[in-house]
Amino acid sequence: MSKSVAVAQQKSTSTGFAHWRDYYEMTKPKVVMLLLLTALVGMCLATPGWVPLQVLLAGLAGIGMLSSSAAVINHVVDRRIDAQMARTFNRPVPKGKISPQRALVFAAVLAVLGYVCLDVWVNRLTALLTLASLVGYAFIYTMYLKRATPQNIVIGGLAGAAPPLLGWTSVTGEIHPHALLLVLIIFTWTPPHFWALAIHRVKDYAKAEVPMLPVTHGVEFTKTAVLLYTVLLTLVCLFPYLTGMTGLVYLLGSSLLNGGFLYYAWKLKYAPTERTAMQTFAFSIVHLMVLFVVLLLDHYFTWTL
Numbered sequence: 001m002s003k004s005v006a007v008a009q010q011k012s013t014s015t016g017f018a019h020w021r022d023y024y025e026m027t028k029p030k031v032v033m034l035l036l037l038t039a040l041v042g043m044c045l046a047t048p049g050w051v052p053l054q055v056l057l058a059g060l061a062g063i064g065m066l067s068s069s070a071a072v073i074n075h076v077v078d079r080r081i082d083a084q085m086a087r088t089f090n091r092p093v094p095k096g097k098i099s100p101q102r103a104l105v106f107a108a109v110l111a112v113l114g115y116v117c118l119d120v121w122v123n124r125l126t127a128l129l130t131l132a133s134l135v136g137y138a139f140i141y142t143m144y145l146k147r148a149t150p151q152n153i154v155i156g157g158l159a160g161a162a163p164p165l166l167g168w169t170s171v172t173g174e175i176h177p178h179a180l181l182l183v184l185i186i187f188t189w190t191p192p193h194f195w196a197l198a199i200h201r202v203k204d205y206a207k208a209e210v211p212m213l214p215v216t217h218g219v220e221f222t223k224t225a226v227l228l229y230t231v232l233l234t235l236v237c238l239f240p241y242l243t244g245m246t247g248l249v250y251l252l253g254s255s256l257l258n259g260g261f262l263y264y265a266w267k268l269k270y271a272p273t274e275r276t277a278m279q280t281f282a283f284s285i286v287h288l289m290v291l292f293v294v295l296l297l298d299h300y301f302t303w304t305l
């Protein structure tokens with residue numbers, strides 16, 4: 001960290017003035033970018049032609065703002081847990097850079113703008129489904145499930161898996177089984193994505209008394225769960241090809257990606273080093289990103305043949 005940044009951070013902490021970067025950080029920008037990629041792919045796959053510009057722009061802006069709002073609410077609700085964990089203690093709310101009240105006003109502004117954007121320029125179904133995802137993540141997962149059961153992220157994962165469906169309904173106004181297949185892929189991907197990280201951070205979660213799977217059932221059990229969910233993910237990823245939704249480009253690309261994920265999940269269980277859990281977590285993000293780019297390539301490649 002440069003000296004000037006350190007001084008600026010010190011100042012913002014001690015005076016209570018937040019920098020715009022603190023607000024930006026609360027929106028979990030990298031997570032939201034990946035959510036938006038999956039929403040964009042949902043939009044593109046919903047039509048053989050081009051996505052209408054208004055739907056594209058207003059859809060991504062609305063889904064982005066409601067997802068960001070959910071992330072900000074998560075920062076407020078989790079401030080006491082976050083303050084106890086090495087990974088999160090430096091966040092703007094637990095650090096006192098932004099008060100919970102200000103953060104909630106920021107979240108409310110984002111939510112209202114995002115909802116209006118979708119309702120006015122996209123369609124009501126997408127606005128309501130996106131709002132339901134916000135409620136699912138910010139309230140049902142964060143306020144209740146996270147503290148209640150080690151299945152928290154499995155059930156809560158549905159909200160994070162929704163964006164391809166939200167993208168699809170933005171274009172068509174209807175829920176299509178192909179869109180639900182994309183949701184199922186992310187839903188099955190979430191447990192190995194998160195539990196790999198939770199294995200690495202098990203002491204943090206235990207200290208904060210959050211009942212994540214490695215805390216309640218142990219690291220070995222969680223490694224087995226990661227491997228089994230990765231096998232399940234590999235099978236689920238075959239459905240788009242088997243149902244005729246996608247072609248050979250997707251089959252090849254997804255098989256390579258799932259081969260990589262299985263390699264890391266296998267290594268995590270049977271031949272781990274200190275770094276394997278975090279490598280598996282990092283690979284999960286690359287896996288999902290590239291998988292959705294491959295879906296896009298497959299869609300336009302098949303279409304232009």
Ligand code: HEM
Pocket residue numbers: 030031034035038087152153154156157158160161186190193194197285288
């Ligand atoms: C309930 C579901 C999920 C849980 C519990 C979860 C958990 C987490 C956690 C705890 C991190 C933080 C890692 C860190 O700070 O080092 C993280 C990072 C990340 N997650 Fe997830 N995740 C979920 C769903 C998703 C979904 C659906 C996506 C995107 C489609 C996603 C994309 C990402 C990305 C891109 C990062 C890296 C962020 C960064 O480096 O700043 N996650 N996830």
Ligand SMILES: CC(C)=CCC/C(C)=C/CC/C(C)=C/COP(=O)(O)OP(=O)(O)O
Pocket residue numbers: 028031032035063066067068070071074078088130131133134137142159160162163
């Ligand atoms: C409208 C819509 C699509 C909403 C979904 C929004 C969203 C940001 C989903 C991502 C899920 C996620 C990052 C969970 C981690 O929360 P955590 O509290 O377990 O992780 P943390 O400790 O890093 O905060």
